[in-house]
Amino acid sequence: MSSLMGVSPLLLLVVAGLSIMIIDAFTSDRKELAVVTAVSLFMAAALAGAMLVGPELAPAPELVTRYLAVDRLGLFFDVVICVGAGLSALLAGGYLREHGFERGEFYVLVVFTAFGAMVLARAVDLLSIFLGLETMSLGVYALVAYRRTSARAVEGAVKYFLLGSFAAAILLFGSALLYGATGQTDLAGIREVIAAGRADSILTILALVMLIVGLTFKVGAVPFHMWVPDAYEGAATPVTTFMSVGVKAAAVAVLVRVLVGAFGDPSTMSLYTGWTPVIILLSVVSMVFGNVAALAQSSVKRMLAYSSVAHAGYILVGLAAAHEAGSAAVSSVLYYMGAYTVSNVLAFGSLILMGSKGKEAVSYEDLAGAGRRHPLAALPFVIGVLSLLGMPPTAGFFGKYYVFSAAVQSGLVWLAVVGVLASAIGAYYYLKVIVYLFMREPEEGSPIAVPMQSTYVIAALVLAGYYVVRMGITPGRYLDWAVSAAANFVS
Amino acid sequence: MLGIGTYLALASVLFGIGAVGFLSRRNMLVQLMSIELMLNSVNVLLLAFNRAYPGNHDGQVFAFFVIAVAAAEAAVGLAILIAYYRIKRTVDTDDATLLKY
Numbered sequence: 001m002s003s004l005m006g007v008s009p010l011l012l013l014v015v016a017g018l019s020i021m022i023i024d025a026f027t028s029d030r031k032e033l034a035v036v037t038a039v040s041l042f043m044a045a046a047l048a049g050a051m052l053v054g055p056e057l058a059p060a061p062e063l064v065t066r067y068l069a070v071d072r073l074g075l076f077f078d079v080v081i082c083v084g085a086g087l088s089a090l091l092a093g094g095y096l097r098e099h100g101f102e103r104g105e106f107y108v109l110v111v112f113t114a115f116g117a118m119v120l121a122r123a124v125d126l127l128s129i130f131l132g133l134e135t136m137s138l139g140v141y142a143l144v145a146y147r148r149t150s151a152r153a154v155e156g157a158v159k160y161f162l163l164g165s166f167a168a169a170i171l172l173f174g175s176a177l178l179y180g181a182t183g184q185t186d187l188a189g190i191r192e193v194i195a196a197g198r199a200d201s202i203l204t205i206l207a208l209v210m211l212i213v214g215l216t217f218k219v220g221a222v223p224f225h226m227w228v229p230d231a232y233e234g235a236a237t238p239v240t241t242f243m244s245v246g247v248k249a250a251a252v253a254v255l256v257r258v259l260v261g262a263f264g265d266p267s268t269m270s271l272y273t274g275w276t277p278v279i280i281l282l283s284v285v286s287m288v289f290g291n292v293a294a295l296a297q298s299s300v301k302r303m304l305a306y307s308s309v310a311h312a313g314y315i316l317v318g319l320a321a322a323h324e325a326g327s328a329a330v331s332s333v334l335y336y337m338g339a340y341t342v343s344n345v346l347a348f349g350s351l352i353l354m355g356s357k358g359k360e361a362v363s364y365e366d367l368a369g370a371g372r373r374h375p376l377a378a379l380p381f382v383i384g385v386l387s388l389l390g391m392p393p394t395a396g397f398f399g400k401y402y403v404f405s406a407a408v409q410s411g412l413v414w415l416a417v418v419g420v421l422a423s424a425i426g427a428y429y430y431l432k433v434i435v436y437l438f439m440r441e442p443e444e445g446s447p448i449a450v451p452m453q454s455t456y457v458i459a460a461l462v463l464a465g466y467y468v469v470r471m472g473i474t475p476g477r478y479l480d481w482a483v484s485a486a487a488n489f490v491s
Numbered sequence: 492m493l494g495i496g497t498y499l500a501l502a503s504v505l506f507g508i509g510a511v512g513f514l515s516r517r518n519m520l521v522q523l524m525s526i527e528l529m530l531n532s533v534n535v536l537l538l539a540f541n542r543a544y545p546g547n548h549d550g551q552v553f554a555f556f557v558i559a560v561a562a563a564e565a566a567v568g569l570a571i572l573i574a575y576y577r578i579k580r581t582v583d584t585d586d587a588t589l590l591k592y
Contacts, residue, residue, distance in 0.1 A: 134560045138567045148574045169529035176533045180540035230590040
């Protein structure tokens, strides 16, 4: 197993991105760009998946130069990010054409942003963390502003860009301090120096705080969530889908590498010292605030944005359990990320499907009665919100189950209780979607959103829906992958 | 020869000025400049620390990457600001009130 083979999904995406640029330049008809993009991303996912599952191909954790790791954690996130990006590209193929602003650069940006996210998920050096983060973020800023004549899109992009760059600067200052404290830029070296007690403790603590701020900003946890609702609402819905799955997955991956990897020493990871209490605090406020704020929304898109803040909280619960439950906790985080990816694509994709040219479905009112008029189109929406809510038999149920049981295993029973109570709040606004779909009628004279006809959107929904149900009925197989990924990473 | 503490203090002051500027100013262009100042304070810090660890040039190489990425960031940021200005005819953050609660 050469390390070049291990980064082949990334290489494939670079070639795909450059090819799409050339294809776009020489064709006037952009019809099939969405398919080319989605197929390249799925191929990259399949490549990474084959290496993740195949026993003889299973790579031992190793490094490509000293900046990128080839390990199962990286491969797992390759699959999650590429599947999320591929499904978003399919959704975009339907959505952008229906609403009449399809341009080739959209797909190029999606591919390169996914590439940046994969680099970030494999980064094992402060330098490659910074580069991966910026490659991903710059692409996402541009994607949010993609609909450049829309005031909402550009305003969302401006807010996201300014706050994102501010957070990146804080992360960078933290990285520099960590380099100063330890003399190392690679995470393994940093861990060694900290374990040997040779690191300057004040600088290390400052660096840790700044790294946590910078990274939880990208995850979208409270109190660094201010950009989430605005950027999610302003962006075109396929972009929102990609942000909520790909960007978040990469940020979670690097959070695992930094916290459990570089700061995995008992002195920096126990329940009373180090980062664990900070992460517990962030997870509690994210779960509570995200769910409560989502209650008050009248726009479904904004509700899903706040719900993604709440989901960031659930993910951090799993991370907080890592001090005691170790790789079991990390594997629960990974499973959650996979389940969340397909569920969120399903929910956002259904929202896309519910609108067509001239009238996008955005608010609850737009959905009123749509389930009775078009039952088949409403079905994926129902499955999607039930999975986000955590109802069995869907992927979301096992995601929450594993995360909370990891918390219980590590003695944080109260944290699991808070999590369950917070998701009970979530039931209100998730079920409200179903109530509006089936039990309300639109107001007299208001414009009615008609579901769009698009094979691309339907294909994406069928794929996502299949995995939501599959991961909810036979979770064992996917959990096995998550466990093998969590046990095998370069730190 | 100045000690490492002096550089650390300089970098922290620069970073603080940038952060305060970002948080207190209402003009997006000035905020962008404040972020650039923060990134440059990181460069000072990296170069100073590199002198304390003369075994390799990690810090200096890192600083080069920071400069390159800051340029890319400014390009994307200014493009977004121009798109914003075309629609709103202002770059004041107090007027960015279309999206809220």
